[in-house]
Amino acid sequence: MAFAKLSSVIVLYLFVVESASGLVVDYYCSTNTFGSNSSYLQFTKEVSSTEYAVVNRFKSLHCCAKGYRSIEWYKDSRAYPWAGGVSSFILYPEAANQTIYTQRAVATDSGNYTCILRNDTHVKVHTIMLIPIEKPPQTPRATFTPKDQRVELGQRVRLYCEAFVGRINLPDVRNDISWKRVYPDGTKPHNQHLQQEKITREDDQIIGAYFYINQVKSQDYGQYVCSVANADSVIQMQIGLHHQASESVRPDVSIPWKSLFMVTAGIVVLFIFIVLLYLRVGKKVRLNWMETFAKNPKNDNKVYDALILFTDSTESTTLDCFIPTLQNKYSYDCAKCRLSDEPNEWFDIASQLSKLSRSVVAVISPQEFNAMQLTIALAKLHMLSSNCSPVLVCVQELPKFQPMAKNDKGENLQILLKKTNVILFKDKDFWLKLRLSLPCFNNSIKNKLKTSESETADKTSVEFEEYARTVKRNSHDNKTDADMVV
The missing domain is CATH 2.60.40.10 (Immunoglobulins)
Structure with missing residues (x-):
């Protein structure tokens, strides 16, 4: 029975000690905090x-x-x-x-x-x-040493000092800590009123003192000393309170690196997404935009949207697929001209048709030409197309040609190819690329003009049939070896 009572007392004592220590731990960081x-x-x-x-x-x-x-x-x-x-x-x-x-x-x-x-x-x-x-030590040991402060007039000052003194178990002796003002002659007046607050922690083993001046006046600047005493000795910690000229409040200019990184990463991801989206649907959007807001083909003295030139080897592809798709599916009015073996013959006819056409497209097979022939053909093609860059549709891949000397106009094959919209007929997005290379028109308005244009086109076709027969007849009579065979 006595053992049970003793155990209960011990448990109760430990609980009280634990609780008291816990309270000290719990409330230490929540008291005497800075007023911010x-x-x-x-x-x-x-x-x-x-x-x-x-x-x-x-x-x-x-x-x-x-x-x-x-x-x-x-x-x-x-x-x-x-x-x-x-x-x-x-x-x-x-x-x-x-x-x-x-x-x-x-x-x-x-x-x-x-x-x-x-x-x-x-x-x-x-x-x-x-x-x-x-x-416990015989001499107090500082745990927080105050430092000199510079403050403006009218500001609030808070000074603090702290020391480990140990616990004194003598009834007539007490640990003590206090702040005092020190004057140049070394005196420490005891009658000066100072607002102080003393604290203890860890079972009174550590003592500290706060010293406050709510509004600093000019006479408050000077030296202050914190004195800590235990049963055996006293230590002192002295600081200076100095005047500081007022300055305009500077905003916090610290750089939020993490937020800046997140914003930058978001911008990069958005940019990549836009690029990928453009690669996927950008050309379609661009074409729809051009067709929606394109100028109307009115009063430009043109009859055809495109003049289509073709050779013997591309005749079937051009007449059976190329031109019907442009006309029936995409509403382009097309004129056509065969590239014959006599350059002057087809060039004269094509030059007259190009004056009535808004663009020029040549459908060729690169295997039909050597480098010199292709250079001369491209030069003539650019002469026909004065409104926009001509389009060269290749039914096969262009071979790699060796660099050539420039002609009298400062052009060679490589320069002419760069100035030409070259499109491979087998490309996945061939029709999209072709329509982007041709003039775009608002088809809803353009259809209203077809009636008057068709009458002009019929009349022009009759005139050109007669003109073409005359050109062929004259060309047959005046053949010359100087002409380029295409």
Whole structure:
């Protein structure tokens, strides 16, 4: 029975100790925080650089902050969690991982503890050196040393100092900490009113003091000293409060690299998508746009949309497939002319027809020509097409020709081919490429003009039949070896 009561007392004692320690851990980062309404990543209270732990006593380390997404703890570059031989400290989740603690510090806890805070754009790092000791020190040891400050007139000032003093178990002796103003002659007046707030933590082993000036006046600039005393000695930490000229508030110019990277990546992905979309449907969209907003073939003194030239080897393809598709499916009015063996004969006829046509298309088989013949044929083709670049439809692939000397106009085969819209008849998108190379018209309006144009075309056809017979007759009588045979 006595053993059961003793066990209950021990359990109750441990519960009270655990609860008290937990409260200290839980509320430390939520009190005495900096008065800032901003939400960017920042520490919310002073962070110590050195901490002391009495062996077998409770100890906690803090990294109080806000605006973070994650906190990581390291001991001597080893990430948390730590094995027992590395450190006995554990995270305190109720403090949002801002605190690590141990109920009983051990000698192996000695080392550098680093907290790394991150959000989407910023990182903050702070390191605390922990020194375990066997018993409280005779002389107070500073854990947070204040630094000189420069402030403007009218601003609020907050000074803080802190030291490890250990716990004194004597009824008539107490640890103490306080701020005082120091004058040039070294005096420390005790009657000056200073707004101070003293704090303790870890069972009164650590004491600290806040010193506030709500609105700084010119007479407030000077030296201040923080004095910390225990049963055996006193230490002092002195700082200067200096005047700073007012400056215009500078906006936060930090670059949000992560957001910038996401936006850039999004733009790149969008650009690639647009390029792929254009490669797939861009030509069709472009053709529809051109046909929708094209100029009407009115008052241009043209009868035909295209003059189609063909050779003996391409006659069947041209007359059975090429011209019927252009006329019946795509509503192009076509004139046709055979390329005979006599260049002057067909060129004279084609030149008259080209004056009544909006574009010129030649359907050839490259195997019928050598390099010189093709050069002369392309030169004549460009002479026929003054409105736009001529179109060369090849029923087979063009062979690779050797570079040639330029003619008197500074042209050779390679230059003429670059100036010509060359389309392979076997291409997958042949008709789409061809229509993009020919003048586009608004067919809904163009059809209204067909009646008057057809009358002109009939009259022109009769005149050209008679003209063609005359040209053939004259050409037969005046053959010359100087002409190019095509």
